[in-house]
Amino acid sequence: MTAIANVVVVVIGLVALVLLPRSTAEDRSPVRAQPPTPSPKPSTAPPRATAASSRKVKANEAGLVPVIMYHRIVPKRSASIDRTPDQLRQELGRLARSGYVPITAAELVAGKIDIPAGAHPVVLTFDDGHPSHFAMDRNGMPKNDTAVGIIYEIAAKYPDFRPTATFWVNREPFGLRDREKQRQAVKWLLDHGFEVANHTYAHPDLRRLPNQKVSEQIVRQERLLEKIGAPASTTMALPYGSLPRKRSRAQAGKWDGTEYRFRGVFLAGAEPTVSPYAKSFPRYAIPRIQSNGKRGECRRWCTTYWLDWLDEHPRERYTSDGDPSRVSVPRKLRATLSPARAKSVITY
Numbered sequence: 001m002t003a004i005a006n007v008v009v010v011v012i013g014l015v016a017l018v019l020l021p022r023s024t025a026e027d028r029s030p031v032r033a034q035p036p037t038p039s040p041k042p043s044t045a046p047p048r049a050t051a052a053s054s055r056k057v058k059a060n061e062a063g064l065v066p067v068i069m070y071h072r073i074v075p076k077r078s079a080s081i082d083r084t085p086d087q088l089r090q091e092l093g094r095l096a097r098s099g100y101v102p103i104t105a106a107e108l109v110a111g112k113i114d115i116p117a118g119a120h121p122v123v124l125t126f127d128d129g130h131p132s133h134f135a136m137d138r139n140g141m142p143k144n145d146t147a148v149g150i151i152y153e154i155a156a157k158y159p160d161f162r163p164t165a166t167f168w169v170n171r172e173p174f175g176l177r178d179r180e181k182q183r184q185a186v187k188w189l190l191d192h193g194f195e196v197a198n199h200t201y202a203h204p205d206l207r208r209l210p211n212q213k214v215s216e217q218i219v220r221q222e223r224l225l226e227k228i229g230a231p232a233s234t235t236m237a238l239p240y241g242s243l244p245r246k247r248s249r250a251q252a253g254k255w256d257g258t259e260y261r262f263r264g265v266f267l268a269g270a271e272p273t274v275s276p277y278a279k280s281f282p283r284y285a286i287p288r289i290q291s292n293g294k295r296g297e298c299r300r301w302c303t304t305y306w307l308d309w310l311d312e313h314p315r316e317r318y319t320s321d322g323d324p325s326r327v328s329v330p331r332k333l334r335a336t337l338s339p340a341r342a343k344s345v346i347t348y
Contacts, residue, residue, distance in 0.1 A: 101120070110234070
């Protein structure tokens with residue numbers, strides 16, 4: 001069912017030109033938020049979870065995690081997958097008020113979810129490396145109304161909202177053709193805790209390519225990312241959410257003497273993912289939720305529907321115990337966890 005929804009959502013998103021009503025200005029901020037200077041994390045140990053503390057916050061680290069997919073952030077939408085700056089502000093503000101804390105895709109697949117007790121992880125992902133995702137002004141700060149600028153606006157209003165996201169880019173990251181400017185952009189993002197990773201070199205439908213061409217597309221992009229200062233990608237988003245005919249080529253492979261291996265591969269729709277600690281975690285076909293309203297196919301498969309559903313079913317979503325070294329779940333969910341977590345589980 002997920003696979004069918006994944007295809008439907010992507011096709012509808014790419015073809016439809018239906019504009020949604022503009023969002024309200026509820027989360028607009030007239031004050032520009034300035035990113036802090038990167039600094040080392042405090043050396044103090046996080047609180048140690050117990051059965052009592054986990055019960056108090058109703059921790060459920062076997063629950064669902066929304067991975068949200070964004071494309072262009074533009075003032076006037078020309079496709080249904082576009083979002084306006086105000087729509088992004090509204091959605092991120094809603095997430096912040098509902099207790100969601102952003103983590104990167106790399107942190108999700110590694111099971112490194114370090115957020116406060118009672119909070120819920122969310123993964124903000126931006127495809128294609130569009131100029132509306134990140135651009136710097138003359139002072140070297142993120143421009144207003146770019147994705148990064150808006151993320152910092154929301155973080156300034158809601159201090160628990162961690163300013164981070166994953167950017168899956170192609171051969172011209174953020175619309176930049178100059179190699180040095182690409183390096184500067186990637187360095188800034190990495191220095192400030194963002195993830196920049198592989199979305200293939202030319203954004204082809206991998207299912208239509210021979211196996212070696214699939215690997216070539218991935219390797220060419222890995223080589224570009226290395227040239228501009230990004231570390232080897234541990235995650236990859238499939239263009240159009242389309243798996244290659246030989247699915248393993250999306251996980252690992254080799255071309256022209258260069259190997260690649262990902263810890264997680266992401267689709268393009270259409271529901272929250274199960275916890276990375278769950279036995280059923282689909283590591284190489286992780287679903288995402290398209291950011292959108294509730295029209296057409298989005299009545300069931302996009303963010304407005306799913307955020308409403310998670311609000312109405314709070315026991316189904318991932319709720320943190322505040323201790324990244326342990327996994328806390330209600331006793332009835334113990335059997336759903338991967339055996340690899342057996343020594344660090346708290347039940348209540």
